[in-house]
Amino acid sequence: MLKKYSGGFTAEHLYRNEMKIIVHLQLQGLSKEEIKKKVFEENLLHCRSEAAIKDLFPRVYRRAEVLDQQLKFFLIHGARSDQNALLLYAFLKRFTFPRDFVLEVIHYNMKKFKSTVTEGNIRTFFEEKEQQYEQVRNWTDKTKYKLKQVMLKIIVDAELLKKNGNEYEIKPIPLSRELRDYVERNPVYRDLLILTLNE
Incomplete structure (x- = not known):
């Protein structure tokens, strides 16, 4: 489906x-x-x-x-990197398109030992989604430009990517031992490890 x-x-x-x-x-x-x-x-x-x-x-x-009581506690009391991970996770759980971008471009590149995301990678992602999904084809160029800007800004603000000239440097978000342990004990949140490039 x-x-x-x-x-x-x-x-x-x-x-x-x-x-x-x-x-x-x-x-x-x-x-x-x-x-x-x-x-x-x-x-x-x-x-x-x-x-x-x-x-x-x-x-x-x-x-x-999106967050349970314990994750909310980490958001309030945790280190900035834990906060970044949880803020990004909450955004990506609400919106499928940027979540797939993280999985299919950023995570994929990292697994292929590539340390950056290029403008070409981003353009290819949008083009492939246009071919696969009618609703993406129906987005105007202005909408696609805005979505790209917002998506990248949020990911950069969460410090998963760092702008470096015309490319984006991939930077896994470091997790505290406490947050990692909690997520590993609760399979419903295991995708947090993948989405923050910790798995």
Whole structure:
């Protein structure tokens, strides 16, 4: 069965601070409605308008829901590299297209002992998806350009790639022993190791 690809991540970011704010409230035991009320009343996400909060809150909350209580604890209290791994993981679990890019281009290159991702690799990935999926063929050039920019920015912000001239250097995200042990004990999260290039 063919996958459904969504181009609906053109306005997405890594949401480092926003995720920490929502997850911190979740760890305090607040319900979704209680968190929503607090976010709106106190403008915790630092938005310029109520409309912006309405747009941003569900995006961030959906990502936070990818993580269980222990992973949320690591997000709040862990080292920056653990936070990067979890923020990237939450994004990739929500959006299939960038997840497949990480698996089929970045992870693949690393396994082939290539240390970079080239513009040619990125272009080939988009072209192959266009051939395979009608919804990708229906994206405009402007949409494809925006998706590429957003996807790469989030992956660079998570420090899985580092821009180096016209290429991107592949950099596995180091995980703490505690986070790695937890993920290895919980098979439902094993793909975190693959998506952060630790397997």
